[in-house]
Amino acid sequence: MNRRLRMxxxxxxxxxxxxxxxxxxxxxxxxxxGFHPYGDRAVxxxxxxQTANTVAAVNFDQRAFDTLGEETILFAAVLGTVxxxxxxxxxxxxxxxxxxxxxxxxxxxxxxxxVTLVAGLYIVAHGQLTPGGGFQGGVVAATALHxxxxxxxxxxxxxxxxxxLFEVGDAAGEAAxxxxxxxxxxxxxxYLANTILPHGTFNTLSSGGTVPLLNAAIGxxxxxxxxxLLARFLDQAVEIEGEGANEGENEGExxxx
Amino acid sequence: xxxxxxxxxxxxxxxxxxxxxxxxxGPLRRRVAxxxxxTLLVCLVLLLxxxxxxRPPYTDVALVVxxxxxVGTLVYARLLGPEMGDDPQQGPLTKAFAxxxxxxxxxxxxxxxxxxxxxxxxxxxxxxxxxxxxxxxxALAGARPKEADDHG
Amino acid sequence: xxxxxIAVALLLVAATATAAVAVRDPARQALVLSVLGLTLxxxxxxLQAPDVALSQLAVGSALTPLLILLSVRKxxxxxxxxxxxxxxxxxxxx
Numbered sequence: 001m002n003r004r005l006r007m008x009x010x011x012x013x014x015x016x017x018x019x020x021x022x023x024x025x026x027x028x029x030x031x032x033x034g035f036h037p038y039g040d041r042a043v044x045x046x047x048x049x050q051t052a053n054t055v056a057a058v059n060f061d062q063r064a065f066d067t068l069g070e071e072t073i074l075f076a077a078v079l080g081t082v083x084x085x086x087x088x089x090x091x092x093x094x095x096x097x098x099x100x101x102x103x104x105x106x107x108x109x110x111x112x113x114x115v116t117l118v119a120g121l122y123i124v125a126h127g128q129l130t131p132g133g134g135f136q137g138g139v140v141a142a143t144a145l146h147x148x149x150x151x152x153x154x155x156x157x158x159x160x161x162x163x164x165l166f167e168v169g170d171a172a173g174e175a176a177x178x179x180x181x182x183x184x185x186x187x188x189x190x191y192l193a194n195t196i197l198p199h200g201t202f203n204t205l206s207s208g209g210t211v212p213l214l215n216a217a218i219g220x221x222x223x224x225x226x227x228x229l230l231a232r233f234l235d236q237a238v239e240i241e242g243e244g245a246n247e248g249e250n251e252g253e254x255x256x257x
Numbered sequence: 258x259x260x261x262x263x264x265x266x267x268x269x270x271x272x273x274x275x276x277x278x279x280x281x282x283g284p285l286r287r288r289v290a291x292x293x294x295x296t297l298l299v300c301l302v303l304l305l306x307x308x309x310x311x312r313p314p315y316t317d318v319a320l321v322v323x324x325x326x327x328v329g330t331l332v333y334a335r336l337l338g339p340e341m342g343d344d345p346q347q348g349p350l351t352k353a354f355a356x357x358x359x360x361x362x363x364x365x366x367x368x369x370x371x372x373x374x375x376x377x378x379x380x381x382x383x384x385x386x387x388x389x390x391x392x393x394x395x396a397l398a399g400a401r402p403k404e405a406d407d408h409g
Numbered sequence: 410x411x412x413x414x415i416a417v418a419l420l421l422v423a424a425t426a427t428a429a430v431a432v433r434d435p436a437r438q439a440l441v442l443s444v445l446g447l448t449l450x451x452x453x454x455x456l457q458a459p460d461v462a463l464s465q466l467a468v469g470s471a472l473t474p475l476l477i478l479l480s481v482r483k484x485x486x487x488x489x490x491x492x493x494x495x496x497x498x499x500x501x502x503x
Contacts, residue, residue, distance in 0.1 A: 032412070055460040102399040105331070108392040115385070116324045123317065123463070130314035131459035136321075139467035143325060146475065150331045151396075226472065237479040242490055258411055269417050269451065273444075277421070280444050281428040285437065292440050296470070299447040306414075306454055318454060318462050322447075325470040329443055332471055336478040337436055 050199040051208040056128045060214040064192040068177055071218060075174050078225045085232040091240045099153040109151030116144035124219035128208035134218025141219075142226035154238050163231055166224045173221025180213055261309030265302045268362075272298040286344035289333045289397055290351055296326025297355055297390050301362040304382065308366055313375055316382065323382050327389030331396055338400030346398055355390045359383055418452040439477040443469060 001009075029035045046057035059067050087093065120141030127133030148157040184193040192210075200207035276298060279291035300322040307315035363383035370376045425448050429441040446469025453462035 053460075055458075099335070101335075102395060105392055105396045105399070108388070109331070112324070112328075112385075112389070116328075119320060119324055123321070126317075130317055132317060132463050133460065136460075136463040136467045139472060140321060140325065143328060143467070143471045146471075147328060147331075150328065150335050150475075230472075230475065233476055233479045237483045242487055258413065262411070262414060266414050266417055269414075269421065273421055273448065273451075277425055277428060277444060280440055281432055288437060288440050292443055295444050295447055299451060302451060303454060306451075310457075312459075315454065315459050318450065318459050318466065321463060321466050322450070322470070325466065328471040329474050332474050332478060333440065336475075336482060340436065 047202075049194055049209055049211075050202045051211055052129045052203045053127065053131065053133075055131070056133055056208070056211055056215065059133065060127075060211045060218075061194045061209070064181070064194075064214060067214070067218070068181065068192070071174060071177060071221060074222065074225055075170065078170065078229050081229055081232055085236050087235070087240050091242055093239055094241050096154040096238045098155065101151055101153075105151050109147045113144050113147045116147070117141055120144060120223070121219075124215055125205065125212070127215040127219075128211045129203060129205070134215040134220075135222050138219040138222030139226055142223045142230070145227060146230060149234060154234060157234075161227065161231065163228065166227045166231075169220055169224035170228055173217050173219075173224060176217035176220070177214060180210055180217065184210070259309055261305050264362075265305035265309060268298060268302050268305065272302075272358075284344040285337060285341040286347065286397065286400075289330065289337065289341070290347045290394070292333065293327070293330040293390060293393050293397065294351065294355065296322055296329065297359065297386060300326065300382070300386050301358060304362060304366055304379070308369065316375075316378060320378075320382050320385075323386040323389060326386075327393040330393035334393065334396040334400045341400055347394065352391060352394055355394070356387055359387045359390075414455045415452075418448065418455045421448040422452050435481050436478060439474050439481075442477070443474050446470060446473070 042058050042062060043054050045062055046052075046054040049057060049061060051057040051061065120137045120139075120143075122137070123132035123140060124134055124137030127137070145161065146157065148160065181192040183196050185191050187193075187196045189195045194209040194211065197209040197213075199209045206212070273295065276291050276295040280288050280295065282288075300319050303319035303322060304316060307313065307319065360383075363379060363386075367376055367379055370379060422445070425441065425445040429438060429445050432438050432441050446465055449469070450462045450466045453459070453465060
């Protein structure tokens, strides 16, 4: 296929997509009107299961199976990154040097770290009540830990980050979601059905049946996955060097790696 | 559309417009400073929107901006520090703007809120916002070229 | 009248996205990208989707810049190392 032909194929595809999009846009209900067939049903179902945040009810109850797929995508992506960014045979490991960060910045980061961590857990725990949930809170909590790299140095982060434990946590979060799904099956209804727990009182922390549990599983999986992902990137950027570096010191590096 | 939403729209146009210009042009240190100011402005706009729409849970979004915005700026100060070593430093005007703009938005919101738990939350967000912004400005001013060769 | 806010947010997103493409250096692009994340947060909030806004914010404010800058750092060091190694090889050969 030459360049010209490829451009024609691309143009054909783009024109087809554009035509379909325009045709679909004309069939949409007008913007800003009160006609919401899906929204009305979703809100009705969410209120029936005592879940105040309808988005959480859609993600973790009505369409919980979709969320399982999304969670698995993240899990697989992180797994792929771990394999791709491992230390190769022709690379060697160097000790990270301590960084020079201004004292007020360091102090501020050490104060901010627990605050951000608590904010992340708060967003996970209130997923069924207010905007947020496992994904958002998990990312915030994982970012909090990396304040140690950003404002102190990499060795400080390595000290509080037992990577093996986070890898286990990543897998355990994924597994917990699957197990909660099977629990619905064992209780006599369908996979991931929100019937195994009482739905509780509207607008309290324990409301929503399995929604808070699934949120917690996702929160754990995402937080651990982000930590593992960033660890690979940080190792590559900070600790692992290619063979071309510092030519003179490279003799006998086979033993060192 | 109430007064809070009008204020939010004005802040979006008059604040984020210049921020966008500064972040896309000029020396690197000014770009990072503009990004820092951008997080501050977005947090203030989000607080105004939460009040304007009368939806208190929306303040959670502002809380996350106040917490993570400065973290982003610290990332840039840390990893781009060697590159912006010789750029001109930001004057005290940026810091003064951060304090004045935050006070001008958060204090009226507090007055409208009245005493209660939401007031404590608002004041907390305001404190984290101003503190984080000033600290990341400091980190930005301290970024020097001598770190150019470390691996840390 | 509430549409004014939506229009302003959409225009900001369009302008920032264009700027992100127009800036060519990856490190500087990362800066515009994080401002794009902020404007998207505003757009989602104005469209009454705070959950999506929070997702965008969590990922876009610190995580994405960190990943991009670490990759840029690694790539730059590798190309620097290659240049250095080639130069040394040339000097050794002559």
